[in-house]
Amino acid sequence: MTAPITIVPLVAPAALDGDDAAGFLASGELGHRVCDEMVGLPDLAPTAAQMLPAWHDATDTLHTGFLARRGDLIVGAVTIDYAQDAGARAAEFDLLVPEEYWGAGVETALLDRAEDEARTRGRDVLQIWSLHRPVEHDRMLVPKTGWGRVPAIGLTDLLEVQGYLLEQVERNSELDLTADPTPLRESLARAVERARADYRLVEWNLPTPPELRDGYADVLARLVTDAPSGDMEFDAEVWDAARVVRRDARLMGAGQMVSVAAVEHVPSGAIVAYNELLIGEDRSGVTHQFGTLVAREHRGHRLGTIVKCANLLRWRGLAPASTRVSTFNAEENRPMLDINEAIGFVPVSYAGAWQKKL
Template sequence: MNFTIEPVAVPATADDGAWRSYVALINRAYERDSGSALLPWDPSVLLSQYAVRTHRVIDGFVALAGGELVGAASLEYDRSTARDVEFAVATDPADAELHDALLAHLERHARELGRSNASAYVSSPVDIRTLSDDEILRPASGFGGVPLAAPEVQTMLARGYSLGQVERCSVYRRTADPSPLQARLDAASAVAGPDYEAVWWSGRTPDEYVDAYAYAISRMSTDIPHGELEVEEQTWDASRVRAREARVEPTGETWAITAVVHHPTGRIVAFNELVIPPDRTQATMNYGTIALSDHRGHRLGTIVKCLGLLRWLEFAPESPAVVTFNAEENRYMLDVNEAVGFTPSHWEGAWSTQL
């Protein structure tokens, strides 16, 4: 295929035709490769992420063949880090040569920006549970794997990337009966005891929690298992939380946060984030979930997960499911999720390379 690669135009509004085509291609390619239709990007939300570059930067590119859009690629980094950069590539039709060329383009751009520690999450349409062991490439942890012969896996290997981790995508389907969640929440709250109080909010973070929430978010980059991936600490403060809220609010996306306050210190020591898209009939994304390391073993993970889902059942009644990504070796988190009813949907390889 003959193609050219150029920067994507970031329009003023999300109803721009070229922008809609760009987002639609990303969504088509992801659905094809993951087998899941639950994770389409909303054009307004994605546009807000490209347009607002205060804390996180995304540079996007399109591949055109004969005037037709055939590929989309992006490079993303957090300004509070120095080396990390994340790549994403989508092609439609699936095309290994184009995938490779878009990756090469992103790598050059990242080098120009001085970013050296690159990662990329890649889905494969083949379920490794249908393969024999010699057909599976596993990360060093031994947990999970990707189909070795798949073209996208071969592209990553040929470009010198290594498989640092495998991420499981899991889905919680809306239930009509909240009582199992309530029973788990009650049991976990009894273990945690009166020092810990669960709180919930949607939209703007209450002033009294914003500093503590920002600190807890920063732990998401340091206190979760990253396998063989190297991940720099990302800094968060109250103004960054406020900036995120200001970006998100006009898109119609809603963040619903369940947190646990530790009364003796006044800190937020656990939280769960559910992100409901502007189209309320779409699936909800679970972003961060964490109990800070000094506060593990008190069932706080179960508390934030169960209370978050109970509130979500009422708050987002049209949303059919909650989707979450966890490292395949993250047994503590998977235990919490499996116990409340999340089931595996598909897996992604987390690849990395030094540029």
């Protein structure tokens, strides 16, 4: 007889070598396994070591989750993120069930449990992302934005049954960091000439220097409001220097390195554009682009090209053993995709952004 499925809380241990760390380590392994099965890119998922610092600090985001067990075997997990800003309504899910265990009720039990907790915490906007290979399927799904499309998979079938709507498609692109950097240098030179003296490049590695924290906080807060998001209802975020310090500590946890290229508007002194590159403790692994944004009122001056190209050129000296960088952009964000395509990024997978309102 097959053992019944039991759903238990996912607990963040004090340290990954502790006696209570097995479940948390398993959730990290599930993330890599599921990303590998879905799109052949296991490194899209963070490791347990990369996740743990954020789970220890609930000041800005509360992280919870559940494991699905069948006897002593862990057969799936769901993690849930709750922004802690005043008035926040959203709960963000990440459902991790390998193919081997899919279709036997594990995924439904985990999603139902996550939804129940979100309701208990007063959240009425539920969000989850699906990963897709760049292939054609007999049933292709088009988001409400009308931009992009993704093939139907088991997860999307489940989400549709559960009442979620596909709001947006994001493109996951990669750049070969071993390629000739000449196109980056040429694009940067042209963009700097276009921007002229009103803008200047500022670069640093985390932690953010004290004199830049306030300006950096201002532009980080605008990622939610200024980046294309379709009808996804992302909670507005309040940022200050202290929050930048906390974020720096979380991102640098477990030996991660982050490089920032930003643009300062010289007349006002405001930081109006930025790009972040991150790599884990293994400096030969995949580089991930985190945030990239140009403040809405400063678009049209090639600032996106400046921060992207400058940071990629800088990165070659910081992490020379890393061979590729991965980034996600909304399909309707043509200005940013145009920049990516011009400097050599190619699509490798897609993500669907799903939302359900209670």
